[in-house]
Amino acid sequence: MNLETFNSLPKEQLFTELEKCCGSKKWIQAMIKARPFKDIESIHCISDRIWSSVANEDILEAFEHHPQIGNIESLKQKFASTSHWASSEQKATEKASDEVLFALKKGNEDYLQRFGFIFIVCATGKTAQEML
The missing domain is CATH 1.10.3330.10 (Oxo-4-hydroxy-4-carboxy-5-ureidoimidazoline decarboxylase)
Structure with a gap:
Protein backbone atom coordinates (compact mmCIF):
# COMPACT_ATOMS: atom_id res chain seq x y z
CA MET A 1 0.00 0.00 0.00
CA PHE A 63 -0.20 -9.01 22.80
CA GLU A 64 -3.49 -10.94 22.62
CA HIS A 65 -3.47 -10.48 18.83
CA HIS A 66 0.06 -11.88 18.47
CA PRO A 67 0.67 -15.60 17.92
CA GLN A 68 2.98 -17.42 20.29
CA ILE A 69 6.48 -18.16 19.03
CA GLY A 70 6.48 -21.54 17.35
CA ASN A 71 2.69 -21.86 17.23
CA ILE A 72 2.36 -21.88 13.45
CA GLU A 73 -1.21 -23.24 13.51
CA SER A 74 -2.34 -20.40 15.76
CA LEU A 75 -0.53 -17.99 13.48
CA LYS A 76 -2.35 -19.35 10.42
CA GLN A 77 -5.77 -19.20 12.10
CA LYS A 78 -5.47 -15.76 13.67
CA PHE A 79 -3.50 -14.04 10.91
CA ALA A 80 -4.48 -15.67 7.65
CA SER A 81 -4.09 -12.39 5.79
CA THR A 82 -0.69 -11.63 7.36
CA SER A 83 0.71 -15.10 7.94
CA HIS A 84 3.54 -14.36 5.50
CA TRP A 85 4.74 -11.55 7.83
CA ALA A 86 4.79 -13.56 11.02
CA SER A 87 5.74 -16.88 9.45
CA SER A 88 8.84 -15.34 7.88
CA GLU A 89 9.68 -13.82 11.26
CA GLN A 90 9.27 -17.22 12.90
CA LYS A 91 10.83 -19.22 10.05
CA ALA A 92 13.54 -20.64 12.34
CA THR A 93 10.96 -22.58 14.31
CA GLU A 94 10.10 -24.59 11.17
CA LYS A 95 13.61 -26.12 11.18
CA ALA A 96 13.79 -26.74 14.92
CA SER A 97 13.92 -30.19 16.46
CA ASP A 98 10.87 -31.56 18.25
CA GLU A 99 12.75 -31.18 21.52
CA VAL A 100 13.36 -27.46 20.95
CA LEU A 101 9.77 -26.90 19.78
CA PHE A 102 8.46 -28.66 22.88
CA ALA A 103 10.73 -26.49 25.05
CA LEU A 104 9.39 -23.35 23.30
CA LYS A 105 5.82 -24.51 23.84
CA LYS A 106 6.48 -25.29 27.51
CA GLY A 107 8.32 -21.99 27.98
CA ASN A 108 5.41 -20.11 26.40
CA GLU A 109 2.92 -21.85 28.69
CA ASP A 110 5.04 -21.19 31.80
CA TYR A 111 5.53 -17.53 30.84
CA LEU A 112 1.80 -17.04 30.22
CA GLN A 113 0.91 -18.61 33.54
CA ARG A 114 3.50 -16.56 35.44
CA PHE A 115 2.94 -13.15 33.84
CA GLY A 116 -0.58 -13.38 32.39
CA PHE A 117 0.45 -12.62 28.80
CA ILE A 118 2.44 -14.32 26.07
CA PHE A 119 6.19 -14.01 25.60
CA ILE A 120 7.01 -11.53 22.83
CA VAL A 121 10.38 -11.53 21.08
CA CYS A 122 11.68 -10.14 17.81
CA ALA A 123 12.33 -13.51 16.18
CA THR A 124 13.79 -12.19 12.93
CA GLY A 125 17.20 -13.72 12.35
CA LYS A 126 17.08 -15.87 15.50
CA THR A 127 17.11 -19.64 15.62
CA ALA A 128 14.54 -21.42 17.75
CA GLN A 129 17.37 -22.37 20.12
CA GLU A 130 18.33 -18.68 20.49
CA MET A 131 14.73 -17.80 21.33
CA LEU A 132 14.79 -20.30 24.18
Whole structure:
Protein backbone atom coordinates (compact mmCIF):
# COMPACT_ATOMS: atom_id res chain seq x y z
CA MET A 1 0.00 0.00 0.00
CA ASN A 2 1.36 3.42 -0.85
CA LEU A 3 1.15 6.58 1.26
CA GLU A 4 -1.64 8.16 -0.77
CA THR A 5 -3.81 5.05 -0.38
CA PHE A 6 -3.00 4.83 3.34
CA ASN A 7 -4.04 8.45 3.85
CA SER A 8 -7.27 8.11 1.86
CA LEU A 9 -8.64 4.74 3.01
CA PRO A 10 -12.02 4.87 4.75
CA LYS A 11 -11.62 4.67 8.54
CA GLU A 12 -13.15 1.19 8.80
CA GLN A 13 -10.88 -0.23 6.12
CA LEU A 14 -7.78 1.42 7.59
CA PHE A 15 -8.75 0.06 11.02
CA THR A 16 -8.74 -3.46 9.56
CA GLU A 17 -5.38 -2.90 7.87
CA LEU A 18 -3.75 -1.42 10.99
CA GLU A 19 -5.14 -4.22 13.15
CA LYS A 20 -2.95 -6.60 11.13
CA CYS A 21 0.07 -4.74 12.51
CA CYS A 22 -1.06 -4.05 16.06
CA GLY A 23 -4.06 -5.28 18.01
CA SER A 24 -4.35 -2.24 20.29
CA LYS A 25 -7.59 -0.42 19.43
CA LYS A 26 -6.31 2.76 21.10
CA TRP A 27 -3.17 2.74 18.95
CA ILE A 28 -5.22 2.08 15.79
CA GLN A 29 -7.69 4.87 16.53
CA ALA A 30 -4.88 7.33 17.26
CA MET A 31 -3.11 6.40 14.02
CA ILE A 32 -6.32 6.98 12.07
CA LYS A 33 -6.79 10.39 13.72
CA ALA A 34 -3.19 11.36 12.96
CA ARG A 35 -3.74 11.23 9.20
CA PRO A 36 -2.75 12.51 6.74
CA PHE A 37 0.93 11.61 6.98
CA LYS A 38 3.44 13.48 4.85
CA ASP A 39 5.83 10.54 4.39
CA ILE A 40 6.71 7.06 5.63
CA GLU A 41 9.13 8.42 8.23
CA SER A 42 6.34 10.44 9.82
CA ILE A 43 4.19 7.31 10.02
CA HIS A 44 6.98 5.54 11.90
CA CYS A 45 7.68 8.50 14.18
CA ILE A 46 4.03 9.11 15.07
CA SER A 47 3.38 5.39 15.44
CA ASP A 48 6.24 5.14 17.95
CA ARG A 49 5.02 8.21 19.83
CA ILE A 50 1.48 6.84 20.05
CA TRP A 51 2.73 3.41 21.12
CA SER A 52 4.86 4.90 23.90
CA SER A 53 1.79 6.74 25.23
CA VAL A 54 -0.66 3.83 25.44
CA ALA A 55 -1.57 2.24 28.76
CA ASN A 56 -0.51 -1.23 29.89
CA GLU A 57 -3.94 -2.64 29.07
CA ASP A 58 -3.53 -1.45 25.47
CA ILE A 59 -0.18 -3.21 25.25
CA LEU A 60 -1.72 -6.40 26.63
CA GLU A 61 -4.55 -6.08 24.10
CA ALA A 62 -1.94 -5.94 21.33
CA PHE A 63 -0.20 -9.01 22.80
CA GLU A 64 -3.49 -10.94 22.62
CA HIS A 65 -3.47 -10.48 18.83
CA HIS A 66 0.06 -11.88 18.47
CA PRO A 67 0.67 -15.60 17.92
CA GLN A 68 2.98 -17.42 20.29
CA ILE A 69 6.48 -18.16 19.03
CA GLY A 70 6.48 -21.54 17.35
CA ASN A 71 2.69 -21.86 17.23
CA ILE A 72 2.36 -21.88 13.45
CA GLU A 73 -1.21 -23.24 13.51
CA SER A 74 -2.34 -20.40 15.76
CA LEU A 75 -0.53 -17.99 13.48
CA LYS A 76 -2.35 -19.35 10.42
CA GLN A 77 -5.77 -19.20 12.10
CA LYS A 78 -5.47 -15.76 13.67
CA PHE A 79 -3.50 -14.04 10.91
CA ALA A 80 -4.48 -15.67 7.65
CA SER A 81 -4.09 -12.39 5.79
CA THR A 82 -0.69 -11.63 7.36
CA SER A 83 0.71 -15.10 7.94
CA HIS A 84 3.54 -14.36 5.50
CA TRP A 85 4.74 -11.55 7.83
CA ALA A 86 4.79 -13.56 11.02
CA SER A 87 5.74 -16.88 9.45
CA SER A 88 8.84 -15.34 7.88
CA GLU A 89 9.68 -13.82 11.26
CA GLN A 90 9.27 -17.22 12.90
CA LYS A 91 10.83 -19.22 10.05
CA ALA A 92 13.54 -20.64 12.34
CA THR A 93 10.96 -22.58 14.31
CA GLU A 94 10.10 -24.59 11.17
CA LYS A 95 13.61 -26.12 11.18
CA ALA A 96 13.79 -26.74 14.92
CA SER A 97 13.92 -30.19 16.46
CA ASP A 98 10.87 -31.56 18.25
CA GLU A 99 12.75 -31.18 21.52
CA VAL A 100 13.36 -27.46 20.95
CA LEU A 101 9.77 -26.90 19.78
CA PHE A 102 8.46 -28.66 22.88
CA ALA A 103 10.73 -26.49 25.05
CA LEU A 104 9.39 -23.35 23.30
CA LYS A 105 5.82 -24.51 23.84
CA LYS A 106 6.48 -25.29 27.51
CA GLY A 107 8.32 -21.99 27.98
CA ASN A 108 5.41 -20.11 26.40
CA GLU A 109 2.92 -21.85 28.69
CA ASP A 110 5.04 -21.19 31.80
CA TYR A 111 5.53 -17.53 30.84
CA LEU A 112 1.80 -17.04 30.22
CA GLN A 113 0.91 -18.61 33.54
CA ARG A 114 3.50 -16.56 35.44
CA PHE A 115 2.94 -13.15 33.84
CA GLY A 116 -0.58 -13.38 32.39
CA PHE A 117 0.45 -12.62 28.80
CA ILE A 118 2.44 -14.32 26.07
CA PHE A 119 6.19 -14.01 25.60
CA ILE A 120 7.01 -11.53 22.83
CA VAL A 121 10.38 -11.53 21.08
CA CYS A 122 11.68 -10.14 17.81
CA ALA A 123 12.33 -13.51 16.18
CA THR A 124 13.79 -12.19 12.93
CA GLY A 125 17.20 -13.72 12.35
CA LYS A 126 17.08 -15.87 15.50
CA THR A 127 17.11 -19.64 15.62
CA ALA A 128 14.54 -21.42 17.75
CA GLN A 129 17.37 -22.37 20.12
CA GLU A 130 18.33 -18.68 20.49
CA MET A 131 14.73 -17.80 21.33
CA LEU A 132 14.79 -20.30 24.18
